[in-house]
Amino acid sequence: MTIAIINYGASNLYSVKNCLNRLNLKSIITSDDEIIRQSSAAILPGVGAFGQAMYNIKKLKLDYSIYKFIETGKPFLAICLGMQLLFEKSCEFSQNKGLGLLQGDVKLIGGNKNLKVPHIGWNKINLVNRSTKNSVYLKNYDDDFMYFVHSYYVNPADEKIVLTKTNYQDFIFCSSVEYKNIIAFQFHPEKSGEKGLNIFRNLKKKIS
Template identity: 40%
Template sequence: MKIGVIDYGMGNLFSVEQALKRLGCEVVVTADETVLNATDALLLPGVGAFPDAMKRLAETNLDGYLQKVKSENRPLLGICLGMQLLFEHSEEVSPTKGLGFFKGQIKRFSGDNDGHAYRVPHMGWNELVMANRPSWLEGEVSAKHVYFVHSFYAADIDDKELVAYADYHGIRVPGIVANGSVTGMQFHPEKSGELGVYLLEQWLKGVASC
């Protein structure tokens, strides 16, 4: 299976590339649409600020390309900031429009829960709770925790698009979302041990069955 990792200049590409290779995938890291078109599925990574990422996607014309990917029902996985870019808009730095593949907006953790301060960013291992199981996610695994590193989260989402979430000081943080051929993971599956590998592997099996 060939996976295209979309390189728009804002991704920590090495770790996810190596994780995919360990699962038997051929991986191409590129912004070339012709090369991306020859893959079985696409992965949108991301590290940094939402406005900068959307600007880079626009500068490389990858924002329009991703809209085409969605309209053609090609499998697409967004990870961390890559997942957040799939929502309608974000309040990070300045109000910025996203790709709009999922309903909702990206908000900053307030750092306060009824007068009790909590740490921002949300960093570390957190239990992932399943809400709606998609067709590609089969079987069970004993591990329950995945690794998060983020200061912003998806809010006001469509509950039908929520696959799994984590509770962080009373906030239901979307961990996995899915809408048709598009999936998002807020955590880093390639850094999330047994459960992360399992989820990435299950997603790849879903791609293979399409």
Template identity: 45%
Template sequence: MISIIDYGAGNIKSLQFALEKTGMNSQITTDEVTIKKSDAIILPGVGAFQDAMRALKEQGLISIIKQEVAKGKPLFGICLGMQLLFELSEEDGETEGFGFLTGKVRKISGNVKVPHMGWNNLIKHRNIPLCNNLAPDAFVYFVHSYAADGLDTNTLVASTIYGETIPAIVQQNNIVGMQFHPEKSGATGLQLLANFKEMIR
């Protein structure tokens, strides 16, 4: 069973439905016992970094998630959830994230429309099980205004180009992040979720 952390950051029913399609049972929860019993944790997210960290702190979820990750439990951050994995964000003033990954989240620069909304291709940098059976020209769906910067290149799995290089998939041991929405990315998104399922095993 997978715990989807519910801290008021967007509609997460579509994510739960996509997990069901790949044979994963999940529960939308903030309950400490449920989170500790789960096989993995998903940190979804739509909205502002500062608001998300405040909500997680108020519900006592930051320490619980950190404890479970320290035990080796897989943690999967999606969209804003991926950004929260890093050290800092400059959105609405500097705010500390979980600090699981080296790097800072900053606004997308370059002569492009922000927010970045739409389909972009994935450029793979590492051949790892998380990317098994992905087409060379795989496209996924993004909705974001901020992106990770200054990250450890060893954690970068795939990127996309949108005015600049945007980290799209990161992994460091039991921590995975995807800047796009796999649940809105068709067959490619479902394949990535299936690969995460194999990682949990």
């Protein structure tokens, strides 16, 4: 049982690995197609710029590995920029195409509101459609603090995939989505204390 942490040069790979180590979850930082596809779960982390990330992913042919992995139905977690990369396009710097696994686009926080960007710090996640959502990962979570660091947010075309939303000075954005075997967080569970670690514990239960 190994978790692949997909390496495309993003800078928080080691934070994620540290976190898995603490939970005694075996993981490997890799960009090898074979290793990724044989793993029990895969994590697409991310801190960095969208364009640079997509460039690296294509150069390393990781887009192909990600598509193939997701087809297997095994758990696929995406964090922060990793979440944004799953969508069709981003307006960061110039227009960039994403992996297109989920429909929708990535936009700058705030719209025409005068907010401090990036949004950095602790904020709450609130479940939407509580009755219909019962994610394994966010079971018993609502109104919990998570750590955010981002300038962009995802705007999914299909509202039904939205799991939680977050309010940043009255600017409300999607803070997690779940679609089939894909779970993606705008916040950093690996940096969110015990509540964050629990998300990985839930992943552990799912694959063991």
